[in-house]
Amino acid sequence: MQTVLVAGATGYMGRYLVSELHRRGYRVKGLVRSRERAEQRGEFGAPSLLGLVDEWVVADVGNGSEMDGLCDGVDRVVSALGVTRQRADPWDIDFRANLRLLALAERSAVSSFLYVNVMHAHEGTSMLMRSKAAFVESLRRSTVASQVINPSGYFSDASEFVDMARRGFAFGLGEGGHRLNLIHGADLAAFCIDHLGDESGQWDVGGPEVYSYHEIVDLAFAAVGKHARTVRVPVRVVRPTLWVADRLGPRMSSLTRFFLEGLQRDSVGEQTGTHHLAEYFNDLAVIDQDR
Template sequence: MGLPEHSVRQSAAVARRVLVAGAGGVLGRHVVRQLIARGERVLALVRRSRSAAAVQALGAECRVLDALAPEALRGIGDGVDAIVSCLGAPVTPSPFVGRRPYTRVDAPANISLADEAVRAGVSNFTYVALAGGRACRTLNYADAHERVVDHLEKLPIAACIVRPTGFFGAMAELVSMARWGVLPIFGDGAALTNPVHEADVAAVIVQSLDRAESSMIEVGGPDTFSRKAIGKLAFEAIGRRARFVHVPPKLARCGAMMLAAINPRAGHFVRFATHVMTTPCIAPCVGSQRLADYFHEYARKG
């Protein structure tokens, strides 16, 4: 008796070996967890050895390497069926997590990984870029991702480009900042967006591995807010009255230029943050998790 179609797909999936780059990051861990739950074999690439224990605990085989080191990726694609890359320089204004611009981390590391995928005959490559990235290539953060997309488009491999809006995790910092009593808003705070939970993005990524053709998927969450409304949610989560200080975008861009002189990547991040806070960014709703629940849970954990 034949297996039902669903079971056949599951059995085929079990046979796959999936390499996840950036596996120690916020999104990467969700991807690893969901792949393992689906029965896939996962080879996780992490940069820092302290991330290795966490992904091994999820059941993944792990390699610690710096993708920017010469020859670091040679041979890594052998025996791999599909690659997911969530690899990128940290998306934070902190000047203490590296200085190299995004174009000198995200682009070269992911381009080398894509070339290795082709060399090793890997059948598909899923890359996480960003919603609206094509339209703001003058920004270093967006251009770094778009360089990878351009490269993948030229390669003989089924490439899936996943373009999420902002992750809940990236917004959660607002809850911590709201505890200071006042939140900065670049511009009037009216630009709309629909942030998405990392786990919802990971679910889209895991499904993308079943695609044989190249594709592009924009991923947003279920609720669309203005940037000011997101700030208000952060205050609500801690039970405080919302208070904002409006920073003129010109001033924020000046601040970004000054910061870039000390730390180029931190400066590029602030330029990008100014752009996203003043420009609408809405993607088709794919996710189901709610930002208000996430903020309340984040606030409860302290």
């Protein structure tokens, strides 16, 4: 039985990775900041880790002294460590914390290191994308076999579309024709563990269906039973918007760049999985009605 360390285990993606590893019979070592929080149900339907983790490590990834010896006895490392909605610096988490984890993995001679990245990270100008791209470059140069998984985007990210539809209108950049295939956390976890091993590589992946931004908006409005109303923002406002965001602080700059750049390119990866976006939106709408 191989031991796999999962970093970022309490996040949306980390929870599904732990669940899939446990299901396949791996021994799971979970790196978390709070075991109590980890054993509660996660956001957007992500599972509780209660009964799924064989060994808990409660530590702050920003504190190097708390991570000493972390990879001792570990066969493989899987990292979903990164900034999502936290008020944290991506350079400290997505780059430095992952780099520290990689150094520990190398020191303990683990067999492989799998990193859940994001598609087009090397093209982005936001601090979030630059931090991820910098770590991927470090990982590629490592002596440890590495797998870099680049999802198109998560179903959980698309929950914002349902929120907009519920309010009666959505925003779109330009014609909204750029395409993507968002993926459910469970499907992405299965893809990741399928590629866990001693062979290095990098894979772009997404869900089973490819939609344009405009079509995703339509799905969200259909889920809440409203007629789609979209406010189309012309592409020419992107540069002045970025100029303003850059002057409102690093966090606002990074989030604005990440969001606007994502709306201006296709993000379509290998189609996989069994979860469908329309069903996910319908489930969200039903949950909101029951509240």
